[in-house]
Amino acid sequence: MGLRAVAVYSECDRAALHVRYADEAYAIGPSTPAESYLRIDKLVDVAKRSGADAVHPGYGFLAENEDFAAACRDAGLTFIGPSPEVIARMGSKTGARQAAIAAGVPVVPGTETPLARDVPDVEIARIADALGYPVLIKAVSGGGGKGMRVAATPEDLPGGIRAARSEATSAFGDPSIYLERRLLRPRHVEIQLLGDEHGAIVPFVERECSIQRRHQKVVEESPSVAVDGKTRAAMAEAAVAVARHVGYTNAGTIEFLLDEDGRFYFLEMNTRLQVEHPITELVTGVDLVQWQIRLAQGARLTLDPARTLAPMGHAIECRIYAEDPDNCFLPSPGRVLGLRVPAGPGIRRDDDGVTPGLDVPIYYDPLMAKLSAWGEDRPHAIARMARALGEYEVHGIKTSIPFFRWLMADASFREGRFDTTTLDALLQTRAGHPFLDISPEAEEVALVAAALHAFDRATGPRRAGDAAGESRSRWKDQARRDALR
Amino acid sequence: MVFDIDVNGRNHAVSVERDGERYRVSIEGRTHVVDLARVDRSTLSLIFDGPEASSYAVAIAERLEPGELEVHMGAGVVYACLDRGARTRRRRAAGIEPFTTVAGEQEIVAPMPGKVVRVLVAPGDQVTVRQGLVVVEAMKMENELRSPKDGRVKDVRVRQGMTVEAGRVLVVVE
Numbered sequence: 291m292g293l294r295a296v297a298v299y300s301e302c303d304r305a306a307l308h309v310r311y312a313d314e315a316y317a318i319g320p321s322t323p324a325e326s327y328l329r330i331d332k333l334v335d336v337a338k339r340s341g342a343d344a345v346h347p348g349y350g351f352l353a354e355n356e357d358f359a360a361a362c363r364d365a366g367l368t369f370i371g372p373s374p375e376v377i378a379r380m381g382s383k384t385g386a387r388q389a390a391i392a393a394g395v396p397v398v399p400g401t402e403t404p405l406a407r408d409v410p411d412v413e414i415a416r417i418a419d420a421l422g423y424p425v426l427i428k429a430v431s432g433g434g435g436k437g438m439r440v441a442a443t444p445e446d447l448p449g450g451i452r453a454a455r456s457e458a459t460s461a462f463g464d465p466s467i468y469l470e471r472r473l474l475r476p477r478h479v480e481i482q483l484l485g486d487e488h489g490a491i492v493p494f495v496e497r498e499c500s501i502q503r504r505h506q507k508v509v510e511e512s513p514s515v516a517v518d519g520k521t522r523a524a525m526a527e528a529a530v531a532v533a534r535h536v537g538y539t540n541a542g543t544i545e546f547l548l549d550e551d552g553r554f555y556f557l558e559m560n561t562r563l564q565v566e567h568p569i570t571e572l573v574t575g576v577d578l579v580q581w582q583i584r585l586a587q588g589a590r591l592t593l594d595p596a597r598t599l600a601p602m603g604h605a606i607e608c609r610i611y612a613e614d615p616d617n618c619f620l621p622s623p624g625r626v627l628g629l630r631v632p633a634g635p636g637i638r639r640d641d642d643g644v645t646p647g648l649d650v651p652i653y654y655d656p657l658m659a660k661l662s663a664w665g666e667d668r669p670h671a672i673a674r675m676a677r678a679l680g681e682y683e684v685h686g687i688k689t690s691i692p693f694f695r696w697l698m699a700d701a702s703f704r705e706g707r708f709d710t711t712t713l714d715a716l717l718q719t720r721a722g723h724p725f726l727d728i729s730p731e732a733e734e735v736a737l738v739a740a741a742l743h744a745f746d747r748a749t750g751p752r753r754a755g756d757a758a759g760e761s762r763s764r765w766k767d768q769a770r771r772d773a774l775r
Numbered sequence: 776m777v778f779d780i781d782v783n784g785r786n787h788a789v790s791v792e793r794d795g796e797r798y799r800v801s802i803e804g805r806t807h808v809v810d811l812a813r814v815d816r817s818t819l820s821l822i823f824d825g826p827e828a829s830s831y832a833v834a835i836a837e838r839l840e841p842g843e844l845e846v847h848m849g850a851g852v853v854y855a856c857l858d859r860g861a862r863t864r865r866r867r868a869a870g871i872e873p874f875t876t877v878a879g880e881q882e883i884v885a886p887m888p889g890k891v892v893r894v895l896v897a898p899g900d901q902v903t904v905r906q907g908l909v910v911v912e913a914m915k916m917e918n919e920l921r922s923p924k925d926g927r928v929k930d931v932r933v934r935q936g937m938t939v940e941a942g943r944v945l946v947v948v949e
Contacts, residue, residue, distance in 0.1 A: 296870075330893075342793075370936060395913065400942045465901065466809050514902040544935055549889070610776060610796070625839065628817050628834060628836045628847075629839070630834060630847070641832035650857075652948070680849050681849070683834055683847040683852075685817075685834065686836055686838065686845070689899070692851055726851045726852065728783070728850060728851055728853055729850065729853070732848055732850040732851070732853065733782055733783065733853055734802065734805070734807075735823075735831050735833065735844040735848060736782060736848065736853035737780055737782055737787055737789055737802055737855070738789075738800045738802070738807055738821065738823075739819055739821060739831075739833040739835060739846050739848075739857040740782075740793060740807060740820075740835070740846055741778050741789040741790075741791050741800055741802075741856065742778060742798060742800065742809065742811055742819065743819070743835045744780075744791075744857050745776055745791040745798070746813070747848050748776060749776075
């Protein structure tokens with residue numbers, strides 16, 4: 291697009307990829323997010339100093355913060371996203387529910403207004419009884435599974451309220467909660483959309499995000515195995531109705547719960563680009579981020595919904611985390627010593643900020659890269675993803691790659707038989723059996739390799755003409771190098 | 776040349792010798808004739824001699840801790856440690872690591888609920904650091920619990936076949 295990029299960085303991100311590849315880069319303070327990436331004043335100051343015209347908020351930190359969007363607007367900067375008013379309205383879970391109801395879109399039965407800190411538990415218990423158990427207790431300002439608890443029975447309610455409120459207070463500074471009836475085996479299906487400043491809104495083919503661990507998405511795919519053409523059309527229509535009702539512009543996503551009986555309910559709206567946007571790009575060929583920028587420049591949407599709703603092939607994304615799946619998925623920050631990344635037909639990596647020699651910092655989310663695979667159909671995409679995961683090596687830290695290798699081979703995933711509760715249940719039945727399952731043969735090879743490595747070290751660097759080294763014909767070495775790709 | 780290599784908690788003596796263009800690697804009586812090409816500092820290509828000429832792409836990362844290696848293969852990663860015993864002896868001789876790494880009486884506790892499948896020591900036994908004391912099976916996995924120090928077994932508080940809770944004291948080493 292011929293645009294120049296200005297990056298900001300905290301102390302620990304000085305050598306990060308986004309800094310190295312930017313045209314200009316500005317330090318904004320210490321590594322703790324609250325002192326750098328969450329400082330609206332510093333971000334606006336950098337934007338002004340560098341002469342930037344627009345600000346892209348990404349999908350973390352302040353991406354859904356109406357104060358940041360407003361601060362950009364007040365400073366004369368174009369915020370690449372919806373207006374602060376729309377962010378505020380859809381950012382409140384109860385506000386978003388009301389918008390959906392007003393747009394004639396079904397919502398999961400629940401409370402219509404926030405339950406502030408001073409609403410007594412007995413009152414909340416009465417509401418829960420009316421909704422019917424199990425109920426979900428959710429933070430009004432929540433997201434990403436934070437500030438969310440399940441009460442299966444009235445006995446679980448007081449503890450759940452306490453936990454949700456305290457988590458919501460520390461994560462979002464807002465103890466308000468609301469209740470929702472919990473559907474038993476729902477799928478999480480969402481509709482991406484784009485809106486221009488002239489009233490046009492275009493929906494995209496759905497993304498299925500039901501593979502969740504503790505309410506966090508770990509695998510997404512498009513299209514969903516559970517959505518037929520009729521449901522897709524109805525969902526897209528509902529998503530557009532909600533977006534139109536609030537005057538939505540730029541990129542956003544409406545999340546639905548799809549029940550076993552085929553009915554779906556509005557869940558919430560994400561007023562930003564989402565982590566899983568690459569799979570939509572893969573099956574539609576649309577560059578969502580470029581459209582975000584064009585729409586912010588005032589361009590008209592020229593995409594044909596007939597095309598954006600018709601998936602070409604199938605795409606899957608795995609969120610690669612710096613977590614140790616064999617130790618309760620505990621974060622595994624540290625120095626990356628080496629990297630071997632998959633490539634090849636249909637394979638795409640995004641937002642991969644990892645390079646050898648750098649640390650995965652302890653300050654931020656452990657999401658370190660996204661791996662996507664496209665195939666002609668779902669089995670093809672799964673096969674490509676499995677192949678790519680088998681080639682992916684991150685040296686020095688533990689990652690969730692072994693977990694994904696297992697998941698791609700799991701029968702319920704392969705057959706598309708899952709809902710938002712399936713992965714947690716599957717993990718429970720595995721009862722800690724290691725994902726990193728090394729065969730005796732592989733262990734033997736590892737021993738041989740370690741010994742040869744040690745032998746090399748002990749005998750020093752080989753001379754030309756030596757046995758197993760550089761003296762061989764170059765083409766042979768090159769062929770081996772190629773074979774390792 | 777013989778190397779002392781720990782993999783997954785088991786110690787192996789691995790001998791390596793040149794055999795013309797190739798290497799002869801022996802592990803506890805199993806001998807492999809291996810063709811090695813070093814692609815770069817960390818990447819090896821191995822072809823095992825045999826009817827199938829099995830080929831393996833292996834990447835070796837040296838961790839910051841001396842002797843600790845990550846051996847990456849398509850199947851996953853194996854954590855190996857070179858020469859753990861000798862390294863400890865050298866460090867002790869250099870005064871970097873004290874002979875008793877953990878001072879005083881040490882209680883070895885079950886890290887998770889499970890079943891005691893083997894008791895490897897008896898009260899009064901002399902043990903060395905990292906020597907196995909008790910094997911606890913949990914979630915179909917055998918976990919060998921080892922001595923944190925050189926010392927003497929003061930007390931063994933479990934029997935083979937017992938079910939233990941997480942945190943239960945199994946052995947006391949002094």
